[in-house]
Amino acid sequence: xxxxxxxxxxxxxxxxxxxxxxxxxxxxxxxxxxxxxxxxxxxxxxxxxxxxxxxxxxxxxxxxxxxxxxxxxxxxxxxxxxxxxxxxxxxxxxxxxxxxxxxxxxxxxxxxxxxxxxxxxxxxxxxxxxxxxxxxxxxxxxxxxxxxxxxxxxxxxxxxxxxxxxxxxxxxxxxxxxxxxxxxxxxxxxxxxxxxxxxxxxxxxxxxxxxxxxxxxxxxxxxxxxxxxxxxxxxxxxxxxxxxxxxxxxxxxxxxxxxxxxxxxxxxxxxxxxxxxxxxxxxxxxxxxxxxxxxxxxxxxxxxxxxxxxxxxxxxxxxxxxxxxxxxxxxxxxxxxxxxxxxxxxxxxxxxxxxxxxxxxxxxxxxxxxxxxxxxxxxxxxxxxxxxxxxxxxxxxxxxxxxxxxxxxxxxxxxxxxxxxxxxxxxx
Numbered sequence: 225x226x227x228x229x230x231x232x233x234x235x236x237x238x239x240x241x242x243x244x245x246x247x248x249x250x251x252x253x254x255x256x257x258x259x260x261x262x263x264x265x266x267x268x269x270x271x272x273x274x275x276x277x278x279x280x281x282x283x284x285x286x287x288x289x290x291x292x293x294x295x296x297x298x299x300x301x302x303x304x305x306x307x308x309x310x311x312x313x314x315x316x317x318x319x320x321x322x323x324x325x326x327x328x329x330x331x332x333x334x335x336x337x338x339x340x341x342x343x344x345x346x347x348x349x350x351x352x353x354x355x356x357x358x359x360x361x362x363x364x365x366x367x368x369x370x371x372x373x374x375x376x377x378x379x380x381x382x383x384x385x386x387x388x389x390x391x392x393x394x395x396x397x398x399x400x401x402x403x404x405x406x407x408x409x410x411x412x413x414x415x416x417x418x419x420x421x422x423x424x425x426x427x428x429x430x431x432x433x434x435x436x437x438x439x440x441x442x443x444x445x446x447x448x449x450x451x452x453x454x455x456x457x458x459x460x461x462x463x464x465x466x467x468x469x470x471x472x473x474x475x476x477x478x479x480x481x482x483x484x485x486x487x488x489x490x491x492x493x494x495x496x497x498x499x500x501x502x503x504x505x506x507x508x509x510x511x512x513x514x515x516x517x518x519x520x521x522x523x524x525x526x527x528x529x530x531x532x533x534x535x536x537x538x539x540x541x542x543x544x545x546x547x548x549x550x551x552x553x554x555x556x557x558x559x560x561x562x563x564x565x566x567x568x569x570x571x572x573x574x575x576x577x578x579x580x581x582x583x584x585x586x587x588x589x590x591x592x593x594x595x596x597x598x599x600x601x602x603x604x605x606x607x608x609x610x611x612x613x614x615x616x617x618x619x620x621x622x623x624x625x626x627x628x629x630x631x632x633x634x635x636x637x638x639x640x641x642x643x644x645x646x647x648x649x650x651x652x
Contacts, residue, residue: 458483462491469505470498477504482511492519496526499533507535515541524550528557537565539596545571545578548597552585555592565596572598579604587611593619 276283298306358366402410412428460481468476481487492515499505515523520543527533538551548566555561574582583604586592593616599605 460484462487466491466494466498469495469502472502472504474504478507479505480507480509481513482509484513487513489516489519493522496522499523499526500529502530503532505530505533508533509535509537510541511537512540515543517542517544517547520547520551524554527551527554527561531558531560533560535563536561537563537596539565540568542570544569545574548574549578549581549585552582555589556585559589559591562591563594563596564592565594567596567598573600576601583607590615590618 278286295303360366399407408424409428412424458480460479462481462484465476465479465481469479496519499508515538520538520541523538524547527536543551543566548569551566552564555564579599579601582597582599586595586608589611593612595608595612599608
């Protein structure tokens, strides 16, 4: 193993180079001894290794040379030149001594970008331009003039590269006599939509005739956006509708409070108290009205006592996921709600636990047909969609038989006609 001495004093260049020389000599001697031992151990006959030489002499002859005495005879300039020639690949040396570049200038202080740019501009202005070999004279061309290479006619080149295709006399005659509109229709049928613009392509598919003034080189203009009028503000009287709900007005079957601002919690509570005893309201929409958890809890209690409400919409409010679960659980009490919408709430992500709990509650509801709620996990979405489809199929299959009260009336042997009960009464 090579031994390396740790340098303690970095100020003396004589001692640094002397230590590096001793390290190199010891490394070379140790390597030569190891090579001889390995050679003698691996082979029976001992083979002598050719000793390395330096300036025609063996390295062993330099063992008695006093390196410190030689370094003392060198001048500082010669020591610097020697330090640049030696490879200082030693991690124990500081980086300042491992770098061969040395700057003799004194430091000018911290970096000043503005002064640096001014100095560069000043130096560029003061530096004289290189003298021109041939002076500039207006109108005289210096050097060779660039002449573009000759280009062949583009149309002739395209004509030469065309591939002759034998389509037959009938097809060639049909294409030669076809009009531009017919060729566009044919290209649209074949799916060559890149040969025409959008107006031509859609006109060909819809068989509505080609637009006037649009040929093969026609440009499709952007269609003007249609201006739709703004939705009028919701002018529903909150206090009057609350009174109608509490009085169980039979004329009020659809209540819409959407986008009404600044509705107090007391008015929400009054509405839900009247909803408990109402028997005529079928649709309640409370979108973007600032419904919070406190009022939503009161709504869930009212839904457990109401058996006539079929559509409930509480989208775009500030209801938390646990309260959404509370509302869906309230649907199981009377089982009258067919459509429930509760998306776009305060928390966009419900979480796996909440979604699985909602899925279990929906699977227990036999009357729910539509659920407006964003579910992130595929398992919950698939299970909810499958259950809602089963509810729709059962309603479509069972309700007509239950509502019509169909009876069979015999009119002859092996034949019968079907009439509802009301028709049978009128006939009697």
